[in-house]
Amino acid sequence: MPKINAATVAEHRAQQRAALIRAAVDILVAQGATAVTPAAVGARAGLARSSFYQYFPSSAALLASIVEEAFTAADAAIAEALADVHEPAARFDAFIRTELHLAAQGAHRPAKALLQADLPPECLARVHELHHRHNAPLQAAITALTGETDASALTAQLVGGTVQAAMTAIEHGADPTQVTDRALALLHHGLNTPARQPHP
CATH class of the missing domain: 1.10.357.10 (Tetracycline Repressor, domain 2)
Incomplete structure (x- = not known):
C-alpha cells in the first residue's frame, strides 16, 4: 500500500483530492480553463499524472x-x-x-x-x-x-x-x-x- 500522510486512507484521499483542486484553481485563475489539464494539475499538486485519474475522470x-x-x-x-x-x-x-x-x-x-x-x-x-x-x-x-x-x-x-x-x-x-x-x-x-x- 502506498505511504499515506493521514490517519486513514479516506483522509489521505480527501487530502489528495483537495490538493488537486487547489492546484487546478491556481492554474485556472492564472492561465484559464484550457490550461487545467491532468498533467499540469498533477505536476502542480506534486502528484503523478496517473494519480489524477484516481480522483477525476477528466479535466x-x-x-x-x-x-x-x-x-x-x-x-x-x-x-x-x-x-x-x-x-x-x-x-x-x-x-x-x-x-x-x-x-x-x-x-x-x-x-x-x-x-x-x-x-x-x-x-x-x-x-x-x-x-x-x-x-x-x-x-x-x-x-x-x-x-x-x-x-x-x-x-x-x-x-x-x-x-x-x-x-x-x-x-x-x-x-x-x-x-x-x-x-x-x-x-x-x-x-x-x-x-x-x-x-x-
Whole structure:
C-alpha cells in the first residue's frame, strides 16, 4: 500500500483530492480553463499524472467539482450571515458585506475565472445556475426594499455591477472596509434606503 500522510486512507484521499483542486484553481485563475489539464494539475499538486485519474475522470470533471465547491463555500457564508437577519435593508447590507469580505479573502477567484472561461456548455450552464441561486437572497431583499416586480431583476443586475466593481477594487489592493462602506453608501443612495451601521 502506498505511504499515506493521514490517519486513514479516506483522509489521505480527501487530502489528495483537495490538493488537486487547489492546484487546478491556481492554474485556472492564472492561465484559464484550457490550461487545467491532468498533467499540469498533477505536476502542480506534486502528484503523478496517473494519480489524477484516481480522483477525476477528466479535466471537465475537475472543473465541475471546482464549480460546485466554489459556490458551496460562498453559499454557506451567505447563509450564516443572513441566518438571524430578517429586515430587508439589513439583509441587503449583510449580503454585500459578506460578498466583499469573501472577495478580500480571495474566495471569489475560482468563480470569477470560471465565468470568464471557455467552459464546456454543461459546465457553463451550471455556473450560471449556481450564480443565480447564490444571488437569490440579494434579489429578494431588493424586491422587498423597492417594491419592484418586473424591474427587480434589472435592479439586481445594476447592484451586482457595483458589487463586482468593488470586488475588483479590493482584488487590486484597495482597503476592503473603505470599499465596502463606499459601495454601500452609493447603493443606499441609489435605492433610496437608509444607511445602516456596520456590524461590530
